[in-house]
Amino acid sequence: MKNAGANTYNEINSQTVVWEQSLERISKVDFGSFPRGQDFNQIIFTGCGSTYYLSLWAARATQLRTGWVCLAVPSSELFLCPEAWLVPSRKNLIVAISRSGSTTETIKALKMCNQRGCDASIVVTCYPDSELAGLSNAVVALPHAQEKSIAQTRSFTSMMLGVSHITSNSYPETxxxxxxxxxxxxxxxxxxxxxxxxxxxxxxxxxxxxxxxxxxxxxxxxxxxxxxxxxxxxxxxxxxxxxxxxxxxxxxxxxxxxxxxxxxxxxxxxxxxxxxxxxxxxxxxxxxxxxxxxxxxxxxxxxxxxxxxxxxxxxxxxxxxxxxxxxxxxxxxxxxxxxxxxxxxxxx
Missing domain, CATH: 3.40.50.10490 (Glucose-6-phosphate isomerase like protein; domain 1)
Incomplete structure (x- = not known):
């Protein structure tokens, strides 16, 4: 197959540049205006496919780093079985992760959480003008990590960088x-x-x-x-x-x-x-x-x-x-x- 995998190969190898671009953009986000994890009883990270696996990483890494109670839930489970994950007496912070910001299950999950009175949300995406980004007042957008290929590579790692800054943005300039x-x-x-x-x-x-x-x-x-x-x-x-x-x-x-x-x-x-x-x-x-x-x-x-x-x-x-x-x-x-x-x- 001529040029098979050209986009994927370029996207994997471009991470050396895209990470720097994404971190530069992240450095300009006003995280001081974001919901603070310590103000909530639990943080639920949610996504689909790759971004669900990113949520698994984020929940464990965040809890280990901060001591905050964190869960990872597939977006479909969150809107299909909300009672299994959302406890009315507990303050919930929802962190919704989606490369495109257009994934139906993640949009449905965040809308459902908003309708149920969940206390706050943060969106991490590569598309700042997406529907999902419009559902939250706290958005980490990483457009430099957008991809032509279907399998997520640089978008996944760049969104990891974005999630990491939700808990702390006091990293060295170097x-x-x-x-x-x-x-x-x-x-x-x-x-x-x-x-x-x-x-x-x-x-x-x-x-x-x-x-x-x-x-x-x-x-x-x-x-x-x-x-x-x-x-x-x-x-x-x-x-x-x-x-x-x-x-x-x-x-x-x-x-x-x-x-x-x-x-x-x-x-x-x-x-x-x-x-x-x-x-x-x-x-x-x-x-x-x-x-x-x-x-x-x-x-x-x-x-x-x-x-x-x-x-x-x-x-x-x-x-x-x-x-x-x-x-x-x-x-x-x-x-x-x-x-x-x-x-x-x-x-x-």
Whole structure:
């Protein structure tokens, strides 16, 4: 296929520039006028597909950072079963996330929450003039991250940056450049790794593991692999993987662990066990722990510096490239995933 995946490839590789542009725009947002998380009993992050997985990451990362009670709920669940999530006696802050701002379920969810008297909302989107953005007085808009391709890549990571600033916007002025430089270094160093594993026709099963906030990122990596390449891919919490799912592991598997910054030995033990079952094993984690992972097939070290929760965007670009390379190897066009459209719009 001539020029297959050209848009997706450009969008993945443009993140070094787009992150700087997005952070520059975020720096001009008046977060002082936004609802304050500490004023609410719970914060509900909501979205669909990729942005639901972004919500999973955001809820855990935000609660870990602030101590605020946070939940992640698919937008469809929020408007179909509101009683399961909204407690009338509790003050709720809704954070609605949508690349397009036109996703029907997320619009319905926020409208329903507004009608039920939810106390406040924040919208994170790449389209400042979208319908969803018009439903809230607090909007983080990231137009530089808009995409031509269907699968979310730079929009996802840029919206992660936007969400991170909801809880704190007191980051060093040098952060955008340093974060961009770190990404550029990782992509240049590990691009061939993504290509090698993506093209390896012995691998037919991909498993992505993560704990805490990184479980949401593992889910997003799984979705990218499924969307772009139509490959068998699953995501699990690290230790949950032993409770049944590891029965699918064999010599045709690749297990990828998104490691905790504190290097939890129980996570590492899971990867050792999967290697013992014949799987190829890759880990992505802090650079200072590189010596601990020599017995695995591959380790991608990341220098998280003092990026705090912002630094977790660095887990994803190589995994996006892995899905891209697998798509091409399978004869698929990453720009046009099977059966999918950029926006899901439901009939009234």
């Amino acid at each position: 952060l955008p450049q340093r974060l961009s430089e770190q990404l550029s270094f990782i992509v240049q160093r590990d691009r061939d790794t993504a290509s090698t594993y993506g093209k390896d026709d012995k691998i037919s099963r991909f498993f992505f593991l993560g704990s805490g906030s990184r479980y949401g990122l593992a889910c997003e990596a799984m979705l990218k692999m499924k969307e772009m390449s139509l490959s068998y891919a699953e995501a699990y919490h690290f230790l949950e993987f032993r409770h049944g799912p590891m029965s699918m592991v064999n010599e045709n598997s690749l297990v990828i662990g998104l490691m905790s910054p504190e290097l939890n030995p129980l996570e590492f033990n899971v990867l050792q066990d999967m290697k013992g079952l014949g799987s190829q094993v890759m880990a992505i984690g802090p650079v200072e722990f590189e010596k601990n992972f020599k017995e695995l097939d591959h380790f991608i070290p990341i220098d998280f510096d003092d990026f705090a929760m912002l630094g977790e965007v660095l887990y994803l670009p190589i995994l996006q490239l892995l899905a891209f390379e697998r798509a091409l190897a399978n004869g698929h066009d990453p720009d046009n995933p099977h059966n999918l459209t950029s926006v899901v719009v439901l009939e009234a």
